[in-house]
Amino acid sequence: MVCIMCLVPLFLIPLVNLLPRIFDFLMAKVYGWLGWEYRKPARVPPACPFKPTATKVDAETISEGTETIAKPSEDTTGGGGGGVKQD
Secondary structure: OOOHHHHHHHHHHHHHHHHHHHHHHHHHHHHHHHOOOOOOOOOOOOOOOOOOOOOHHHHHHHHHHHHOOOOOOOOOOOOOOOOOOOO
16 A cells, blocks of 8 residues: 555645646636736746756866866775775
8 A cells, every 4th residue: 555645746746836827827717807807927938957968168178177187096095905994
């Protein structure tokens, strides 16, 4: 069996996404009863969660930036000691 509270987010997310449309519908009805015209406000389109691919210039600067990062030397990684800490 599945916990009922675990299913709440599955039904809550679509309702939250519909809230602006429900509000616009209800406001249009109220304005209609009052004899006014309700104009829906302009909504901002959803932002894309993915960043655009890097251009050639950006790719060069990114690759240059990674080369300047100092690499750890063999001695600090325990190359000779096998990675075992010695007191």
